[in-house]
Amino acid sequence: MTDIDFKSFKAQPLDYKNQRNQRLYRLLFGWMTVLLILPVLIILVLLTAKGAPALSWEFFTADPINGMTEGGIFPCLIGTIWIVAVALFASVPLGVACAVYLSEYAPDNTLTRLINLAIINLAGVPSIVHALFGVGAFVMFFDLGTSILAAGLTLAVMTMPVVIVSTRESLQAVPQAFREACWSLGATRSQTIRKVVIPNSVTGILTGVILEVSRTVGETAPIMFTGAALFLPFVPDNFFERLSSQTMAMSLHLFTVSTQVPNVPEELPFGVALVLIGMVLVLNSVSIAFRMYLRGQKKW
């Protein structure tokens, strides 16, 4: 009798049990995902609802006034862009060069493995420790003072390990067969890197790098002691003076207006937070756009 059921492909008791399990697991994992995403959504919605009224053209272009209870965030916006730009220009060339060395040149020995381990550990160092390192190294030892330069370099040191790791991953995604093809045709290591390895990983490298740098936009601790000022609407025009001066920054400004200044209208801190998140989102979208472009370009 069961034989006949089986031959007609009808579900058997065991199948019913499997189906029940299936439904159970789908529900379980589905709800976990919802649970995880919900807070993020709530934050975004709240931020937008409460912060949107603060946004206006003036908000982006004016200085804060009246003890930072009114006016805009212009100097903070510019300051953050400067600091992140310094961090980008310092960490990307160095980090990429280091990754190229580790991935393409370094022999596979104990020393290399130690270096790799150190880099991974470095990526886990808390940002406050980087901040203190920045004070000791850039502000005091190299005598840069508390300045955009010192703050940017501190952020650079902080992001360097992740830049190295993500770059190395992109480099290693280039098939070994391409390298062997190159070598067997008489290319040197550097020719191979220039003509084949980098061109085939550059989008991946950029994606990773932008993603990592976008995380530094919101960092507060590393810039707090090295270059960010609570209130400094005046900014020098000269490039070098600008680099060696302190600056206001979005993240610190958010901290200031939400906790340090009395009588701030409620929408102001939310507005600042909204813009901060917006900056990160813009950078991430660039990175995602790159990744999509990369998928379309995949050549192997």
Add this chain to the structure above:
Amino acid sequence: MWRVALVETTMPAIRTKGLNLWYGDFQALFDVDIDVKAGKVTSLIGPSGCGKSTYLRAVNRINERLGYVRTTGTIEVMGQNVLADEVELTQLRREVGMVFQRPNPLPLPVRDNVLFAYRLHRGGKGPREEEDQVVEEALREVLLWDKVKDRLDQTATELSLEEQQKLCIARLLPVKPSVLLMDEPCSALDPEATKAVEELIWRLRGDYSILIVTHNMAQARRASDECIFMLMGKVVEHSRTGDMFVSPQQQETADYIEGRYG
């Protein structure tokens, strides 16, 4: 032309004496003595892991990139010791071209693939007409010109596998190598493509000395002048292909070609 004269001399294209090779502590080749005749196709057969690829990769010294490979003995290519200190690897690889098991054209246009080694050894791009001529000549030689002449700007990795493998052979030719090493060049191809590539290899015979690794007995038999049988890192037998398949001298060889090793 000197290439023609060379066929008549007795100088081997590749000669190794007492070649031992270690990957770290693991010895992959044991006292390998091989003379590969110039202008002929020599096939290298043997069970998986017996060191065929290792031997090939020792000759153009591409193994060294691994960092933990150690070699003793001598390897000569066209009478020159390739292990000597003054040997420049780029020059060696110009003389000794290599074709891999999986076709590995670079993700560049077909044209740039053919010109890759040519430009490397020239130190940059050449005049347009000269390059065009080089491309046409190389692609004609591998019977690919008519198929791809309208697609020279297409990325090479989009070609069919057969076309890719022919392209991989074509890109060696502009720098005029004398030896071609081929590591199972047909094993990723279907029977039709295999036949086409085999015919191509046979066509190149005479102009180039070809050492080809294969797992395909029929292929070794069809498309080679001489045959070398290796087992566990040692050469067991080296003779004319006809002789080896008709009357193998060693019991192991007989077992292998009759399929008793797998």
